[in-house]
Amino acid sequence: MKSVKHWIDGALADGDTSRTGELYNPATGEVSGSVAMASAADVDAAVAAAVAAFPAWRDASLVKRAQVLFRFRELMYAHRDELAAFISSEHGKVHSDALGEVARGLEVVEFACGIPHLLKGGFSEGVSTRVDSYSIRQPLGVVAGITPFNFPAMVPMWMYPIAIACGNAFVLKPSEKDPSASLLMARLWQEAGLPDGVFNVVQGDKVAVDRLLEHPDVRAVSFVGSTPIAKYVYETGTAHGKRVQALGGAKNHMLVLPDADLDLVADSAVSAGFGSAGERCMAISVVLAVDPVGDELVQKIVERVERLTIGPGDDPASEMGPLVTAAHRDKVASYLDLGVEEGAKLVVDGRETPVAGGGKAAETPGFWLGPTVLDHVPVGSRTHTEEIFGPVLSIVRVGSYEEGLEIINGGEYGNGTAIFTNDGGAARRFQNQVEVGMVGINVPIPVPMAFYSFGGWKASLFGDTHVHGAEGVHFYTRGKVVTSRWLDPSHGGVNLGFPTNK
Numbered sequence: 046m047k048s049v050k051h052w053i054d055g056a057l058a059d060g061d062t063s064r065t066g067e068l069y070n071p072a073t074g075e076v077s078g079s080v081a082m083a084s085a086a087d088v089d090a091a092v093a094a095a096v097a098a099f100p101a102w103r104d105a106s107l108v109k110r111a112q113v114l115f116r117f118r119e120l121m122y123a124h125r126d127e128l129a130a131f132i133s134s135e136h137g138k139v140h141s142d143a144l145g146e147v148a149r150g151l152e153v154v155e156f157a158c159g160i161p162h163l164l165k166g167g168f169s170e171g172v173s174t175r176v177d178s179y180s181i182r183q184p185l186g187v188v189a190g191i192t193p194f195n196f197p198a199m200v201p202m203w204m205y206p207i208a209i210a211c212g213n214a215f216v217l218k219p220s221e222k223d224p225s226a227s228l229l230m231a232r233l234w235q236e237a238g239l240p241d242g243v244f245n246v247v248q249g250d251k252v253a254v255d256r257l258l259e260h261p262d263v264r265a266v267s268f269v270g271s272t273p274i275a276k277y278v279y280e281t282g283t284a285h286g287k288r289v290q291a292l293g294g295a296k297n298h299m300l301v302l303p304d305a306d307l308d309l310v311a312d313s314a315v316s317a318g319f320g321s322a323g324e325r326c327m328a329i330s331v332v333l334a335v336d337p338v339g340d341e342l343v344q345k346i347v348e349r350v351e352r353l354t355i356g357p358g359d360d361p362a363s364e365m366g367p368l369v370t371a372a373h374r375d376k377v378a379s380y381l382d383l384g385v386e387e388g389a390k391l392v393v394d395g396r397e398t399p400v401a402g403g404g405k406a407a408e409t410p411g412f413w414l415g416p417t418v419l420d421h422v423p424v425g426s427r428t429h430t431e432e433i434f435g436p437v438l439s440i441v442r443v444g445s446y447e448e449g450l451e452i453i454n455g456g457e458y459g460n461g462t463a464i465f466t467n468d469g470g471a472a473r474r475f476q477n478q479v480e481v482g483m484v485g486i487n488v489p490i491p492v493p494m495a496f497y498s499f500g501g502w503k504a505s506l507f508g509d510t511h512v513h514g515a516e517g518v519h520f521y522t523r524g525k526v527v528t529s530r531w532l533d534p535s536h537g538g539v540n541l542g543f544p545t546n547k
């Protein structure tokens with residue numbers, strides 16, 4: 046049985062051993078190990094290590110920081126299979142999908158390797174007589190990242206490569222459901238030459254989160270998780286004077302216009318709805334089918350869903366794995382009966398899906414639920430509006446583009462959305478009118494590249510700054526403007542007037 050610990054000041058740390066959590070293999074339902082649960086004192090130890098490491102790291106040259114990042118990138122790439130195996134064994138997602146999240150995370154490391162360019166300031170010569178002005182951006186100090194279970198490598202990598210490249214010291218609090226990836230990443234940072242204490246990991250739950258939120262030495266907090274916790278983190282962190290970006294939940298709609306290529310739409314809806322068992326904040330969970338395409342589209346979706354192979358994440362034949370915990374599987378499965386009670390038609394029942402090496406999903410040990418399709422889901426029903434975060438695709442029939450747009454804009458969340466059409470004018474209208482942070486046009490999961498920023502609108506983001514890209518650099522630094530005068534020849538003289546440009 047494995048025992049997952051903290052990583053503080055360049056070494057594994059037991060911390061307070063009075064509280065631990067259980068780790069599971071979601072494919073079998075068996076306990077696979079335990080994870081430490083940090084006390085407030087453990088968090089204090091990690092923050093103290095970061096505080097001590099910060100001054101030297103802040104003063105390391107940009108070139109030196111970039112060199113460490115390049116080495117980290119190479120090590121992460123070399124260990125990607127090992128990392129993916131950890132993810133798959135604790136999260137349940139299939140190995141190829143876990144490799145995909147590592148690859149997308151590495152893009153942020155690659156972006157951060159360009160830190161000498163990203164931190165170039167502005168310089169204006171001669172803003173007044175013999176006076177120059179220039180702007181610089183400096184690191185904040187100790188910053189923290191609190192991350193969800195669904196991307197145990199990629200979501201932390203949205204944060205720490207840029208934070209560290211900017212010269213900060215970082216404390217990561219990963220999800221207690223799949224914590225092993227964080228320790229491999231910590232070891233690789235050390236191997237890459239990052240000084241001890243610049244990257245620390247505290248395992249745990251609310252106790253650790255609350256201490257990070259109130260700790261006076263933590264300057265900024267990046268959070269990704271569900272909306273209620275994102276709101277709590279934002280409110281608590283800012284009340285303690287911290288800079289906070291808190292990304293929340295989602296309910297992403299795909300709007301299908303009648304002129305769309307329905308085979309492309311069906312492929313996209315199935316890929317985006319059931320990849321990673323729907324446990325993605327950018328998953329498509331609602332298809333808005335504009336009349337008259339609904340019946341034909343549902344038929345094409347069902348054909349594809351019935352061909353999917355459901356099985357353990359470490360089996361190369363599996364296309365979709367189990368859900369993360371029994372409790373989460375039960376919650377997701379409860380929407381199947383609820384959907385029917387609310388008036389939807391259960392077209393594919395994921396409880397009946399055969400699991401490779403087992404029986405029906407509902408009867409196989411492990412946290413299984415197959416891909417489920419609910420058609421004619423009523424607008425505004427709980428099945429339509431609530432984040433289910435599992436392999437449940439709802440089809441909502443709508444009469445027009447306008448009706449579809451109104452449904453999307455009327456929703457609580459604003460993370461991702463997509464329109465499928467061959468009409469460029471309609472697509473352009475959509476990108477302009479839709480109240481969502483990330484928009485796909487014939488692209489079902491429009492996750493921005495590392496050099497753009499990732500983030501939603503409305504209840505999908507609390508704070509002003511999205512993650513990575515230019516906004517990430519901005520979040521982890523603060524600006525300073527210097528105005529300098531070198532007198533030639535040197536002379537003085539008192540002047541109480543406000544400095545103006547002469």
Ligand code: NAD
Pocket residue numbers: 191192193194195196200218219220221249250251254255269270271272274275292293294295325326432434460501505
């Ligand atoms: P979660 O909110 O339960 O947990 C996220 C983090 O908060 C974890 O580290 C957890 O330990 C901590 N936490 C949980 N309860 C807490 C509490 N009461 N007080 C303080 N901290 C607490 O989320 P999850 O179930 O791990 O992840 C799934 C959620 O994350 C979904 O809602 C999904 O949409 C969202 N998500 C959003 C994005 C995005 O970019 N917007 C990306 C990935 C996941």
